Amino acid sequence: MVKEKIRQAIEICKEKEVDVWLTFARETTSSPDPTLDLILGTSCTWASAFLITAKGDAIAIVGSLDVQNIKDHAPYSVIGYVDSIKDELIRTLTLNNPQRIAINYSTSDVMADGLSHGMYLILTDYLKDTPFLDRLVSSENIVSALRGRKSTAEIKLIQGAIKETLEIFDKVTAWVHTGLSEQDVAEFIRRHVQARGLDYAWDVAHCPAVFSGPDTAGAHASPTARTIMPGHVMNIDFGVRKNGYVSDLQRTWYFMRRGETDAPEEVKRGFVTIREAIRKAAEFLKPGVLGWQVDAVARNYITDAGYAEFPHGLGHQVGRQAHDGSALLCPRWERYKDLPYSVVEAGQVFTLEPRLTIEGYGIATIEEIVLVTSDGCRFLSTPQEELLLIAP
Amino acid sequence: MVKEKIRQAIEICKEKEVDVWLTFARETTSSPDPTLDLILGTSCTWASAFLITAKGDAIAIVGSLDVQNIKDHAPYSVIGYVDSIKDELIRTLTLNNPQRIAINYSTSDVMADGLSHGMYLILTDYLKDTPFLDRLVSSENIVSALRGRKSTAEIKLIQGAIKETLEIFDKVTAWVHTGLSEQDVAEFIRRHVQARGLDYAWDVAHCPAVFSGPDTAGAHASPTARTIMPGHVMNIDFGVRKNGYVSDLQRTWYFMRRGETDAPEEVKRGFVTIREAIRKAAEFLKPGVLGWQVDAVARNYITDAGYAEFPHGLGHQVGRQAHDGSALLCPRWERYKDLPYSVVEAGQVFTLEPRLTIEGYGIATIEEIVLVTSDGCRFLSTPQEELLLIAP
Numbered sequence: 001m002v003k004e005k006i007r008q009a010i011e012i013c014k015e016k017e018v019d020v021w022l023t024f025a026r027e028t029t030s031s032p033d034p035t036l037d038l039i040l041g042t043s044c045t046w047a048s049a050f051l052i053t054a055k056g057d058a059i060a061i062v063g064s065l066d067v068q069n070i071k072d073h074a075p076y077s078v079i080g081y082v083d084s085i086k087d088e089l090i091r092t093l094t095l096n097n098p099q100r101i102a103i104n105y106s107t108s109d110v111m112a113d114g115l116s117h118g119m120y121l122i123l124t125d126y127l128k129d130t131p132f133l134d135r136l137v138s139s140e141n142i143v144s145a146l147r148g149r150k151s152t153a154e155i156k157l158i159q160g161a162i163k164e165t166l167e168i169f170d171k172v173t174a175w176v177h178t179g180l181s182e183q184d185v186a187e188f189i190r191r192h193v194q195a196r197g198l199d200y201a202w203d204v205a206h207c208p209a210v211f212s213g214p215d216t217a218g219a220h221a222s223p224t225a226r227t228i229m230p231g232h233v234m235n236i237d238f239g240v241r242k243n244g245y246v247s248d249l250q251r252t253w254y255f256m257r258r259g260e261t262d263a264p265e266e267v268k269r270g271f272v273t274i275r276e277a278i279r280k281a282a283e284f285l286k287p288g289v290l291g292w293q294v295d296a297v298a299r300n301y302i303t304d305a306g307y308a309e310f311p312h313g314l315g316h317q318v319g320r321q322a323h324d325g326s327a328l329l330c331p332r333w334e335r336y337k338d339l340p341y342s343v344v345e346a347g348q349v350f351t352l353e354p355r356l357t358i359e360g361y362g363i364a365t366i367e368e369i370v371l372v373t374s375d376g377c378r379f380l381s382t383p384q385e386e387l388l389l390i391a392p
Numbered sequence: 393m394v395k396e397k398i399r400q401a402i403e404i405c406k407e408k409e410v411d412v413w414l415t416f417a418r419e420t421t422s423s424p425d426p427t428l429d430l431i432l433g434t435s436c437t438w439a440s441a442f443l444i445t446a447k448g449d450a451i452a453i454v455g456s457l458d459v460q461n462i463k464d465h466a467p468y469s470v471i472g473y474v475d476s477i478k479d480e481l482i483r484t485l486t487l488n489n490p491q492r493i494a495i496n497y498s499t500s501d502v503m504a505d506g507l508s509h510g511m512y513l514i515l516t517d518y519l520k521d522t523p524f525l526d527r528l529v530s531s532e533n534i535v536s537a538l539r540g541r542k543s544t545a546e547i548k549l550i551q552g553a554i555k556e557t558l559e560i561f562d563k564v565t566a567w568v569h570t571g572l573s574e575q576d577v578a579e580f581i582r583r584h585v586q587a588r589g590l591d592y593a594w595d596v597a598h599c600p601a602v603f604s605g606p607d608t609a610g611a612h613a614s615p616t617a618r619t620i621m622p623g624h625v626m627n628i629d630f631g632v633r634k635n636g637y638v639s640d641l642q643r644t645w646y647f648m649r650r651g652e653t654d655a656p657e658e659v660k661r662g663f664v665t666i667r668e669a670i671r672k673a674a675e676f677l678k679p680g681v682l683g684w685q686v687d688a689v690a691r692n693y694i695t696d697a698g699y700a701e702f703p704h705g706l707g708h709q710v711g712r713q714a715h716d717g718s719a720l721l722c723p724r725w726e727r728y729k730d731l732p733y734s735v736v737e738a739g740q741v742f743t744l745e746p747r748l749t750i751e752g753y754g755i756a757t758i759e760e761i762v763l764v765t766s767d768g769c770r771f772l773s774t775p776q777e778e779l780l781l782i783a784p
Contacts, residue, residue, distance in 0.1 A: 045715070110423050312457055
C-alpha cells in the first residue's frame with residue numbers, strides 16, 4: 001500500500017507542478033504527521049525528511065539508528081545521519097534544485113498540516129542561507145489528492161469495515177429493548193467489536209455514541225446511564241477499523257409504546273426527511289461540484305421541511321481515519337476555512353450525515369458512505385430505508 | 393489524573409510567570425497535541441482552545457457538538473461555538489488580559505511542540521488586531537515541568553509497567569536457547585504481552601527489538617530471521633504500556649558455546665563497562681546538573697575503556713510515552729537543539745542506556761530507569777548486575 005501511494009504521490013507532484021514534496025517530522029509515535037501513514041507506514045525518532053520528487057525519486061534522511069527500520073518498511077533511498085540532518089538535507093535539495101517545495105502545513109486541512117510550528121522554525125532556519133527558503137509552498141493540494149483519490153484496494157478495505165459495522169447494527173436491532181441504558185447498548189457493541197478482532201474507528205469513549213430519547217447529550221458524547229424508554233428515538237454513531245481502514249455510520253431506531261404498531265407520524269416524518277435529504281444530496285454529488293453546494297442541498301431540504309439546520313457539515317471523507325481530511329461537504333462557516341470551496345473529485349469517499357431533532361422523541365440521524373464516481377456517486381453502505389422499529 | 397495535572401499546571405504557570413497557557417488544537421485523533429493526554433484525556437474535533445491560567449481557571453472553547461464530551465472528561469468551564477472559535481477566544485483572552493500567553497511550540501522539545509504550523513497561522517491571524525499577538529511565548533518550560541515532575545501516582549504507574557517488563561525478561565531467560573530466530577524471541581515476548589492484557593510502549597514493529605550476534609541491524613530495527621548461535625551476545629529493547637504509563641528497558645544475554653562455563657573475557661569486559669557506565673552516571677545524576685554532563689560521564693567512561701562512543705543520548709524521560717520529551721541526557725549535538733543544556737529536576741524519570749559493540753560477539757546494552765530525588769537518584773528498575781548466561 002505504501003509503495004502504491006508513493007507511486008501515486010510522484011504522479012500527483014507532476015500534476016500539481018511541485019518538484020519536491022518534503023515531509024519533515026520527528027518522534028512520530030507521540031507526534032505523528034498523518035501523511036506518514038500513507039507514505040511510510042512506520043515511525044521515526046529523530047528529525048527526519050522524506051522527499052518525493054516529480055522526477056520519480058523517494059529519498060529519506062533519518063537518524064542513523066532508524067535507517068534499518070525505514071528500509072524495512074518503505075522503498076526510499078535512505079541516508080542516515082548522526083549529528084545533524086541539516087547538511088544532508090541541504091545537499092539533497094541542492095542536487096535536485098527544486099523550484100517548488102511543498103511542505104505539510106495548511107490552515108484548512110488537518111491532514112495536510114502535520115508539520116509542527118517548531119519543526120517549521122527549524123526547517124526555515126536550516127534553509128535561511130539557501131534559495132530554497134522562498135520556494136516553500138503548502139502541500140495541501142498534494143495531500144488532498146493523495147488521500148482523497150482512493151485506489152481499488154483502498155475502497156475494498158473501506159467496504160470491509162462497512163460490512164462489519166452494518167452486521168453489528170443488525171445484531172443490535174435483533175437484541176435491543178427498552179429498559180437498557182445507553183451504556184448497555186455501547187457495551188453490547190464493544191463486545192462484538194472485540195469478538196471480531198476489530199478496532200474502533202475513533203476514540204472509544206464515544207465509539208459507539210448512543211443517544212436515546214429527548215434531551216440527549218450532543219454528538220461526540222459518551223453513552224450515559226439514561227434508560228431507553230417506550231417512545232424513544234435512539235441513534236447510534238459507530239465505526240470500526242479493519243486492516244487500517246475505517247467506517248463511520250449512523251442508524252435510527254424507534255421503540256414502540258404498548259399498543260403502537262408503527263412510529264408516530266412526527267417520528268416517521270423526521271426520519272423520512274433525513275432519508276430524503278441524503279438521497280437528494282447523493283443525486284447532486286459528482287465530480288466538479290463544490291463541497292458547500294452538496295451540503296446546501298441537504299441543509300435546505302431539512303430547513304424547508306421546517307426543522308432547524310444541523311450544527312455541522314453534511315459529510316467528511318473516510319479512509320485511514322474517520323475524519324480523513326481535505327475536501328468536505330460543509331457550509332461556508334469560518335471554522336471550515338477554505339474547505340467548503342473544495343472541488344469534488346472521482347475516487348473520494350464521503351459520509352452523508354444530516355441530523356434533525358424530533359421534539360419530544362429524540363434525534364433522527366442516518367449516516368451513509370458514498371464513493372464519487374466519474375459521473376455521480378454510488379453507495380458503499382446499504383442505505384437505511386426504513387426506521388428500525390422495536391416492539392414493546 | 394487530568395484533574396491533578398491541571399492543578400499542577402496552574403502552579404507551574406505561576407512559577408514560570410505565564411498568565412495563560414493556551415493549547416490550540418483540532419482533530420486530535422489524527423493530529424494529537426501530546427499535552428492533551430495530560431490536561432484533557434479525550435479528543436476534540438473542531439478548532440479548540442484549552443486555557444489554563446495562573447489565576448487558577450481552566451477554560452475550554454470547543455465546537456458545540458464536543459461540549460458534552462469535554463465536560464465528561466475534564467474539569468473545564470466549557471464554552472461551545474458553531475460558526476467560528478475566533479470571537480469566543482478573543483473575548484476570553486480580553487477578559488483575562490494576559491501579559492504572557494504560552495503556546496505549544498518548541499524547536500527542542502517535541503512534547504511542547506504540538507501546535508501545527510497551520511494552526512499557528514490561524515491563531516496569529518485571529519490575534520492580529522489585538523495586543524495579544526506580541527505576547528505569545530513558547531510553553532516549553534511549562535510542558536517540561538508538567539511532564540517531567542512526576543506525581544507519586546505517576547511513579548507507581550511507571551513502576552507497574554517496569555515490573556511487567558522485568559517479569560517478561562525473566563520468562564525469556566528461562567526459555568531462550570540457540571537455534572531460535574530473533575523473530576521467534578519477539579513472538580514469545582508478544583504472546584506474554586497479550587496474555588497479560590498489556591500494550592506496547594512503542595511501535596510494535598520494533599517493540600521488542602531483538603539483536604543477536606555480530607553485524608546486527610541498528611537499534612529501532614525489526615527482529616530478523618537471523619538464528620541465535622553459540623557465542624552470540626543478544627540484547628533486547630522492550631517496554632510495555634500499562635494504565636497509560638510505559639517502561640523502556642534493555643537487557644543483555646550471552647549464549648555459551650559447548651565447553652564454556654562463562655562468557656569470554658572480552659564479552660564480560662564489554663558488559664561490565666556498560667554496567668559501570670550506568671553506575672557512574674547514576675552517582676552523578678541529581679537536581680541542578682545539566683543533561684549533557686550526565687551523558688558525558690557515561691560516554692567518557694566508555695571511550696576511556698577503548699570503545700567507540702554510542703551514536704545516541706544516554707537517556708530520555710519516560711512517562712506516558714517511552715520518549716517522554718523535554719530534558720534529555722544527551723551530547724551537545726545539533727540534532728538535540730537546546731536539550732543537552734536542560735537542568736535536571738527532582739521528580740523526573742530517566743532511562744540510562746549506553747551501548748557498545750563487542751567485536752565478533754554483538755552489542756552490549758543495559759537500559760535502566762531511575763527517578764531523580766531531592767539529592768540524587770534511585771533505580772525504579774532492578775539493575776542488571778550480571779550478564780545473563782544461557783547454557784548451550
